[in-house]
Amino acid sequence: MAPAATHLAPLAITVPILVACLLLALGRWLPRWAVDTLATATAAALTGIDVALLQASLDGRVVTWSGGWTPVDGFSVGIALVADPVGAGIALTAAILMLCALVFSWRYFDSVEAHFHALMLLFLAGMTGSP
Amino acid sequence: MSRRARLVLFLVAAAGVSVLYACAFFGMPAFGSSFHPYRDHAVPAAVAHATPNVVSAVNYDQRALDTLGEETILLGSVIGAAVLLRPSKEEREATTVRDGGRVLEATALVGYLLLPVTLLIGVDVVVHGHLTPDGGFQGGVVLGTAVHLLYLSGHYRALERVRPLPVLNAGEALGYRRVRRTGHRRDHCRRRVPDQRSAVRHLRVAAVRRDGAGAQHRRRGGGGLGGDRAVGQVPGTGPAGAGAMSVYAYFVAAWLLVVGSLGIVRSANLVHTVVCLSIAQAGTYVLLVAVGYQRGPAAPVFSSTNPPSTDVVDPLVQAMALTDIVVSATVTALLLALAIQIAKRHGMLDPDELSSLKG
Numbered sequence: 001m002a003p004a005a006t007h008l009a010p011l012a013i014t015v016p017i018l019v020a021c022l023l024l025a026l027g028r029w030l031p032r033w034a035v036d037t038l039a040t041a042t043a044a045a046l047t048g049i050d051v052a053l054l055q056a057s058l059d060g061r062v063v064t065w066s067g068g069w070t071p072v073d074g075f076s077v078g079i080a081l082v083a084d085p086v087g088a089g090i091a092l093t094a095a096i097l098m099l100c101a102l103v104f105s106w107r108y109f110d111s112v113e114a115h116f117h118a119l120m121l122l123f124l125a126g127m128t129g130s131p
Numbered sequence: 132m133s134r135r136a137r138l139v140l141f142l143v144a145a146a147g148v149s150v151l152y153a154c155a156f157f158g159m160p161a162f163g164s165s166f167h168p169y170r171d172h173a174v175p176a177a178v179a180h181a182t183p184n185v186v187s188a189v190n191y192d193q194r195a196l197d198t199l200g201e202e203t204i205l206l207g208s209v210i211g212a213a214v215l216l217r218p219s220k221e222e223r224e225a226t227t228v229r230d231g232g233r234v235l236e237a238t239a240l241v242g243y244l245l246l247p248v249t250l251l252i253g254v255d256v257v258v259h260g261h262l263t264p265d266g267g268f269q270g271g272v273v274l275g276t277a278v279h280l281l282y283l284s285g286h287y288r289a290l291e292r293v294r295p296l297p298v299l300n301a302g303e304a305l306g307y308r309r310v311r312r313t314g315h316r317r318d319h320c321r322r323r324v325p326d327q328r329s330a331v332r333h334l335r336v337a338a339v340r341r342d343g344a345g346a347q348h349r350r351r352g353g354g355g356l357g358g359d360r361a362v363g364q365v366p367g368t369g370p371a372g373a374g375a376m377s378v379y380a381y382f383v384a385a386w387l388l389v390v391g392s393l394g395i396v397r398s399a400n401l402v403h404t405v406v407c408l409s410i411a412q413a414g415t416y417v418l419l420v421a422v423g424y425q426r427g428p429a430a431p432v433f434s435s436t437n438p439p440s441t442d443v444v445d446p447l448v449q450a451m452a453l454t455d456i457v458v459s460a461t462v463t464a465l466l467l468a469l470a471i472q473i474a475k476r477h478g479m480l481d482p483d484e485l486s487s488l489k490g
Contacts, residue, residue, distance in 0.1 A: 017203055024210065066196040069176075077173045077193040115214050122207045129200065 005056035006064045009081040012049045012091060012128045016042055020121040027114025036106050039117035043099040046124060050092035057088045094127035134397065134483070141396040145389060152385055162377030163424050170445040174431065177446075178439045185431035185443065189450040201454045208465035215468040234284060242284020249277035262432055272460075380421035387414030401470040401480040405463055412459040416452050423448035 019042040023035060030038075056062050062083040065071070069078025083091075102120060109116065160166040177188035190198050253274035260267020282290040391411025398404040423445040431446040433439045474480050 013199075017199075017206075021206070024206075067192060069193055075168075075172055077169070077176045077189075079194055079196045081196075115210050119207065119210055119214075122203060122210075125203065 016121040020118040054088040167445040183433040185446040212468040384418035
């Protein structure tokens with residue numbers, strides 16, 4: 001397992017949340033195409049991260065101890081993010097579906113504001129975090 | 132589905148859940164037992180990081196990912212409520228509020244009686260924030276409740292007078308700035324103030340001592356899991372031997388859950404449904420607090436009168452209860468916003484009539 005692989009799981013959760021916050025803060029001033037591009041690019045980046053995570057998890061489960069609370073004597077007070085092939089696969093499916101949904105909404109919704117994209121990205125973060 | 136069929140379905144489901152709940156209850160360590168393996172690891176870990184408030188250490192350090200999730204839920208429901216309550220194209224925001232509606236005299240009386248009491252309790256919690264888990268943010272919630280009692284028992288004008296929103300917004304921004312500056316300055320403080328330094332050293336020494344004791348206990352063959360406190364306690368012996376109190380707390384938790392769920396099933400008004408949901412959620416707070424109950428030990432917040440060597444209760448359940456309260460409040464707010472939107476669209480809040488509209 002490459003050392004970088006353990007960074008993938010936290011990235012997959014924090015990146016959409018951060019972009020969602022960014023969209024909320026700037027959404028009022030950004031033009032619609034910029035909001036759409038940013039959200040879709042994030043979903044695409046998530047798809048990339050999940051592919052890398054799936055690849056890494058095929059060689060064995062990728063375990064990340066959040067906050068650096070690695071176990072001492074086999075016991076940790078922290079929370080572990082564990083990516084096995086099934087979990088990473090489900091996260092990848094969610095990211096691909098989100099990418100499709102955002103591409104679809106690009107033309108379909110006329111009057112949505114950045115709220116919609118922020119909520120979609122938060123939803124993706126939740127979907128990625130749960131499996 | 133008719134109301135009767137729904138009730139029957141609920142009773143069947145509730146019977147199943149009750150059986151599972153009873154099984155879980157009899158498989159648990161005795162009420163008030165000192166068997167808390169997570170506590171035995173979390174407390175030394177917090178002390179090793181020089182954090183005197185172990186509940187805050189669990190919330191913001193050890194299990195910070197949970198809190199990130201909680202705040203994400205909060206963010207999501209704030210956006211959701213904003214989207215739901217935003218005036219649509221053909222609507223305008225009403226700037227004048229008409230007086231009207233009728234307040235029951237009993238409601239008004241209870242509201243005005245509770246107002247000073249609630250204000251006092253809120254101020255008390257805020258003032259003692261440094262001694263309570265999570266730094267007294269609950270005090271803010273209590274104060275907010277007190278202010279809104281005015282709205283319930285009086286009218287919107289009264290609420291408007293005591294709630295100068297621009298001032299509150301500015302105060303919030305200033306307070307947040309102060310929090311950030313305190314965070315930046317923490318390192319300077321550690322270098323400069325001798326008291327703080329000695330306190331930190333004191334915590335560290337205690338951590339080493341505690342770890343030493345734990346290791347000794349393990350060497351004696353006490354098992355690696357329990358740490359230095361689980362001596363003489365056997366897990367899974369059930370609540371045998373404990374008094375009626377041991378059953379009582381779990382009974383109250385189950386009762387709140389059942390009453391809340393029954394209210395949801397029989398509800399004829401969506402606002403009533405939301406209130407019932409928060410009653411059912413109150414059951415989970417009672418359950419969490421009951422799991423962590425111990426008669427002797429102190430609160431998991433260390434100070435000069437409560438040094439790190441003292442026995443404390445489990446910080447995990449308290450941290451989880453705090454997370455639970457925030458999530459419950461955000462869900463309630465989002466659902467109420469949803470109810471407002473439904474009332475605006477359909478002019479009614481009866482779920483049965485709404486579903487008959489759809490079909």
